Amino acid sequence: MKRRGWIDALFIFPCAFAFIMVIIVPFGLGIYYAMTDWNGVNPIVNWVGLSNFQGMFSEPQFIYSFLITLMYTAINVVFVNIVGFGLALLVTGKLRLRNIYRAGFFVPNLIGGIVLGYIWQFIFNNVQVDMGNALGIAFLQKSLISRPDTVIWAMSVVNTWQYAGYIMMIYVASIQSIPGSVMEAASVDGANFFQRVRRILIPMMASAFTITLFLTLTNSFKQFDLNFTLTNGGPAMRFMAKPIRSSQLLAMDIYRTANQQNLMAQAQAKAVIFFIVLVIFSLTQVYLNKRKELEA
Amino acid sequence: MRKLLSLALVAVLALSVLALPASANEKVNFSVFQLKVEIDPMIQAFGKLYNEKHPDVNVTVETLGGGADYGGALKAKLTADQMPTIFMIEGQGGYDLWKDFIADMSDADWVKDTDLAFYDPDGKAVGFPIAMEGFGLGYNAEILEKAGVDPATLTTFSATKAAIEKIAGMKEELGLDAVVSVGTSVAGGLWWVTSQHVFNAFYAGYQDYNDSSVYDALRRGEVDQERMTAFANYLKLLYDNADPNVLENGNYDAQVAAFASGKAAFITQGNWIDPNLAQLEATFPMGYISHNFLEEESTGLYMAAPSWFVVNKQASPEQQKAAIDFLNYMALSEDGANYMVAEAGMVPAFKSVKLQPEGPFSKALVEASARGGNFNWYFGQNPDGFNQGTLGPIFELLATGTVEDFVADVTAAFQEIANK
Numbered sequence: 033m034k035r036r037g038w039i040d041a042l043f044i045f046p047c048a049f050a051f052i053m054v055i056i057v058p059f060g061l062g063i064y065y066a067m068t069d070w071n072g073v074n075p076i077v078n079w080v081g082l083s084n085f086q087g088m089f090s091e092p093q094f095i096y097s098f099l100i101t102l103m104y105t106a107i108n109v110v111f112v113n114i115v116g117f118g119l120a121l122l123v124t125g126k127l128r129l130r131n132i133y134r135a136g137f138f139v140p141n142l143i144g145g146i147v148l149g150y151i152w153q154f155i156f157n158n159v160q161v162d163m164g165n166a167l168g169i170a171f172l173q174k175s176l177i178s179r180p181d182t183v184i185w186a187m188s189v190v191n192t193w194q195y196a197g198y199i200m201m202i203y204v205a206s207i208q209s210i211p212g213s214v215m216e217a218a219s220v221d222g223a224n225f226f227q228r229v230r231r232i233l234i235p236m237m238a239s240a241f242t243i244t245l246f247l248t249l250t251n252s253f254k255q256f257d258l259n260f261t262l263t264n265g266g267p268a269m270r271f272m273a274k275p276i277r278s279s280q281l282l283a284m285d286i287y288r289t290a291n292q293q294n295l296m297a298q299a300q301a302k303a304v305i306f307f308i309v310l311v312i313f314s315l316t317q318v319y320l321n322k323r324k325e326l327e328a
Numbered sequence: 329m330r331k332l333l334s335l336a337l338v339a340v341l342a343l344s345v346l347a348l349p350a351s352a353n354e355k356v357n358f359s360v361f362q363l364k365v366e367i368d369p370m371i372q373a374f375g376k377l378y379n380e381k382h383p384d385v386n387v388t389v390e391t392l393g394g395g396a397d398y399g400g401a402l403k404a405k406l407t408a409d410q411m412p413t414i415f416m417i418e419g420q421g422g423y424d425l426w427k428d429f430i431a432d433m434s435d436a437d438w439v440k441d442t443d444l445a446f447y448d449p450d451g452k453a454v455g456f457p458i459a460m461e462g463f464g465l466g467y468n469a470e471i472l473e474k475a476g477v478d479p480a481t482l483t484t485f486s487a488t489k490a491a492i493e494k495i496a497g498m499k500e501e502l503g504l505d506a507v508v509s510v511g512t513s514v515a516g517g518l519w520w521v522t523s524q525h526v527f528n529a530f531y532a533g534y535q536d537y538n539d540s541s542v543y544d545a546l547r548r549g550e551v552d553q554e555r556m557t558a559f560a561n562y563l564k565l566l567y568d569n570a571d572p573n574v575l576e577n578g579n580y581d582a583q584v585a586a587f588a589s590g591k592a593a594f595i596t597q598g599n600w601i602d603p604n605l606a607q608l609e610a611t612f613p614m615g616y617i618s619h620n621f622l623e624e625e626s627t628g629l630y631m632a633a634p635s636w637f638v639v640n641k642q643a644s645p646e647q648q649k650a651a652i653d654f655l656n657y658m659a660l661s662e663d664g665a666n667y668m669v670a671e672a673g674m675v676p677a678f679k680s681v682k683l684q685p686e687g688p689f690s691k692a693l694v695e696a697s698a699r700g701g702n703f704n705w706y707f708g709q710n711p712d713g714f715n716q717g718t719l720g721p722i723f724e725l726l727a728t729g730t731v732e733d734f735v736a737d738v739t740a741a742f743q744e745i746a747n748k
Contacts (some may be wrong), residue, residue, distance in 0.1 A: 093717075153515070157577050177515060178577040266514030267576065268721035275721035275737055277514060293713030 066301040071294050084301035092272040094302065097285040101253060104184050104281060105313075108252035111192040113244055116199030121229070123200070124207045134204065138197040145194075149261025152190045153177070177262060180269035180278035187279060191258060195251065199244045206240035207233065242321035249317055253310050256283040282306050358647045358654070360389045361405065361412035362637075363398040364458070366603075367672040374667040378657060385650045399425070413643045413651045417455060418635045419708035423448065430454050431641040436652050438659035443537070444633040444677045455636025456655045459674035462631030462693045462702070463525050463598035464616035471495070471502055471593040471612075482617045483625040485562060492569050495593050502593070506571035509583050509592035512724050516579040519720035522563065524707040526596055527719065528630050529619035530559045532703035543706040549746030551739040555622075560731040560738075562621035566596065567727050575727055584608070599675060602687025615692045629696045632705035633677055711745055718745075 066084055070077045088094045123134045140148070156177045164172025176186040210233065218228050234241075259265070265280035265288070280288070286306060290299035362371065368391040375389040390412070392401050398416065405411055406429075417423055423430065423446065432452045439445055439453045446455025465488075467479055475498055477491045495507050510526075511518030531543040545552065567575060571592070574582050587595035588608035595601075618626045639651045658664040659678045668676050669683040675690045675697075676683070684694055696702055707715055722737045 157516075157573070161573060175573070175577050178513065263515045264517065266516075266721075266724065268514065268724035270725065274740075275725050277721055288713065288717060292716055293711075295713075 062300055063304060065297055066304045068297050070297045070300075080297070084298050085305070087298065088302055088305070092274045093276045093280065094285060096271045096276050096278075097280050097282050100184060100279065101255075101282040104188065104255065105249060105252040107184065107188045108191055108195075109245060109248045111188055112195050112199055112248045112252075113241075115192050115196040116244065117203055119196060119200040120203030120207060124204055134200075137200055140194045141198040143194070145257030146261050148190065148194055149258050153262055156186060177279075178267050180267055183263055183267065183279040187255075187258065187262060190262060191252065191255065194258075195248065199248065202240055202244050202247075203237070206237045210236050238321070238325040242318060242325060245317055245321060246314060250310065250314055253313070254283055255281050256287065259284050260287075355384060355386045356646045356650045357386045357388070358413035358643070358650045360387060360414040360637075360654075361392070361402065362389070362414075362416050362458075363392045364635075365391060367674070370667055370671040373671070374658070374663070377663055377667075378654060381663075382653075385653075387650075387654055402426075411640055411642065413640050413647045414637050414654070415640065416458070416635050417446070417638055419446075421708075421712060423454070426638070429638075429640050429642055431639040431648055433639060433652060433655075437656045438678065441659060441678045441680050443679075446633070446636040446638075455633075455638050456659070457633030457677035458635050458637055459633065459668065459672075460631055460677040460693065460697070461598055461600060461634050461675065462616075462629050462696070463596070464618050464629040464696075465620075466587070466595040466597060466601075466614060466616055466689060468587065468590060468593050469613040469615060471504070471590065474502055475593070479615060479617055483620060483627055484623050485558070485620050486623060488562075488617070488620045489565055492565060492594070496569055503590065504593060505586060505591040506574070507569040507593050508566045509574060509586040509595040510566050510570045511574050511578045511580075511583045512567070512727060513575070513577045514716075514720050514724055516577050516582070518578065518580060518583060519716055519723065521583070521596055523719035523723040524715050525598065525630070526563060526566070526619060527559075527723070528705055528707050529562075529621060529703075530555065531706040532630060533619060533628070534622060534624055534626055535703065537702060537704050540704070540706065543709070546742050547709075547746060549743040551742055553735065553739070556735050556738060557731065559621045560726070560734045562619065563723075563726060563734075564731050566594075572727075576724075599687060599689035599693050602685075602689050603673070605688070614688050616689065616696065626701075627696075627699070628701045628703050629693060630703045630705060631693060631697065714741075714745060 065077075067079060067081055068077045069080050119133075119137050123130045123137070127133065143151075157175045160172055161175055164170070164174075176182045214232060214236075215228060218232055223231065259279065259281050263279040265277035265284055267278055268275050269278040270276070271278075282302070283306070286299050286302045289295050289302060360371070360375065364371075371391070372389050375387045379386055392398050399422070402412075402415060411429065415426075415429075417426060417430070427448070430448070432448075432454060433439060433456070434453045436453070438456060442457055444457040444460060445453040446457070448454050467482075469479065472479055472491075472495075475491075475495045477494060482488050482491055492507050495502065495504070499505075499507070510521065512522040513519065531546065532540075535542060542552070542555070571578075571586060574586055578586075583595065584597065584601050584604045585608060586592045587597075588605050588610035590610075590612065616629050618628050619630075620626060637655060639648055639655075641648070643651070658667070660680060665676065665678075665681040665683050668674050669681060669685050673685055673687060673690070675685055675693050684691060710719075718741050719738070722734065722741065725737070726734045
């Protein structure tokens with residue numbers, strides 16, 4: 033049968049059209065607006081070149097948001113994966129009611145980030161403080177989300193609570209696909225539990241790690257809903273001699289620039305930087321993980 | 329069954345299409361588009377009443393659902409060519425955006441009956457004040473009486489300071505958690521209480537209602553250090569006597585509840601908390617004193633209209649006239665007064681309205697308005713996002729920081745926007 037180019041094109045058209053209209057065109061427009069002085073309403077748009085990009089790196093809030101987002105991502109990638117992997121080992125072991133645990137650990141992931149933020153705000157501001165007062169523990173007497181030095185950690189705890197169950201599911205699927213005979217052979221040879229995990233399980237799960245690390249990295253880097261409802265960027269602190277918000281992650285900084293200051297073009301410029309950094313980080317991560325997969 | 333239903337629907341639709349042009353020939357149709365959800369049933373009823381009494385016009389009132397984006401919805405209406413005849417603006421920002429659609433109402437009768445109209449840069453009255461809102465330092469008269477403090481004497485900084493310190497010493501016997509219920513946290517969403525409302529005392533306090541010289545100087549980057557230090561000391565006094573949990577991470581509910589349950593003697597909130605106080609069954613007598621940060625005597629409160637009705641300049645002349653008549657009727661008739669005050673529970677922005685609102689703080693505002701010597705609002709004139717993004721963290725840091733840092737930070741913040 034003869035293949036006809038235009039028929040192929042016709043089949044691709046719906047998908048290509050949607051992709052171009054919702055991804056490619058807005059992306060191009062976004063880059064264009066990043067180099068203008070557009071405020072979101074005014075129809076008159078002037079070209080300003082790269083000045084939006086120069087301004088942002090002298091802005092203490094943006095620099096801080098950048099650093100704190102990197103830190104938050106690093107904490108989360110470690111926390112979520114360790115907890116998720118631990119839970120996966122637990123629910124694939126010889127545990128009674130393990131299916132119930134599996135479902136239970138996954139449930140927090142089904143609660144929307146907005147609701148979750150408000151629930152945890154109550155837990156930190158009321159439950160935790162009351163507990164601190166009742167037990168006389170000074171560390172707990174002031175809400176963890178109202179202290180600049182602990183707020184990022186508190187957010188990571190909440191994110192881990194929400195996200196570890198999801199990551200656990202990926203690990204569980206991966207563990208189950210490993211033939212039981214391999215593990216059995218290892219234990220017959222005298223390998224203890226930790227040796228089996230270290231030498232057999234982890235190398236055989238390399239492709240799962242590629243996925244989970246990618247998901248946790250991008251998810252944490254783009255964190256917004258939890259940030260918005262749990263801390264709204266607060267509490268305030270001083271950075272480069274200016275009062276700023278200590279838990280305002282990059283996504284939220286962009287949102288505020290666009291919607292509260294009505295500086296649509298500057299926000300767009302920040303979003304472009306955000307995109308580039310995220311692409312660099314995630315591609316590096318996937319590249320390194322893929323190499324590990326090949327080794328294993 | 330389904331067929332019957334769709335037939336019936338089609339019939340209804342067809343009828344309604346037929347019905348519309350029939351009445352349009354004789355009546356002037358105009359529309360109101362507003363965003364105060366809490367007054368929706370009342371203003372609908374008022375529109376209906378107006379239509380009954382004025383057979384030659386037909387007004388339709390539309391309210392945008394709770395918390396929705398009014399500016400966005402109005403832009404959508406503009407694009408759909410359904411721009412309402414009367415719509416709302418919330419200050420200078422809204423005026424700048426919509427000025428091509430805002431008609432001059434200087435000759436309307438209601439203008440002479442209010443001090444709170446919105447004026448454009450040429451001094452023409454363009455905005456009809458929907459209500460008056462105001463704030464000061466609210467007090468619980470019962471607690472003050474038990475503590476032996478007469479609120480009428482709290483007219484200077486030193487008197488206020490002495491009273492707060494006296495009550496602070498009697499916290500146990502009065503059953504208080506803290507003297508002042510004030511919140512400043514960004515996380516709890518109370519940044520506006522301090523960085524907009526309390527700070528407005530600095531912009532407007534101790535001046536004539538229309539004297540904006542302090543604010544204007546501030547916007548030029550000239551920060552009166554003495555006045556700012558006095559204000560910072562006052563704010564620090566409030567902070568130092570607040571419940572740290574409410575101050576640093578409390579939300580609106582926590583702040584109002586502390587006052588309503590008698591756990592705090594003072595509160596930094598406006599008359600919009602009246603319905604919340606009623607819900608929380610706070611029945612004790614209460615009132616306002618001024619934010620006294622200087623030694624000069626003052627009893628003035630900070631009151632203004634938070635939003636205005638404007639008439640669409642691009643509507644037909646008949647519609648514009650009908651809209652202005654409608655606003656006149658709202659401001660000057662007994663039906664209008666009944667709607668604004670008795671039904672919607674708002675503090676009227678018009679002098680001829682004799683009805684009194686029910687809420688205790690609203691009543692206090694009416695009294696203060698009659699007494700005079702009150703102060704305007706200026707915080708709405710700051711650049712977009714400045715109050716929340718720049719002032720918010722500065723005001724929050726004062727809770728754990730020093731007055732000197734606060735003054736330096738505020739000075740730097742205003743100098744930065746002045747240079748632009």
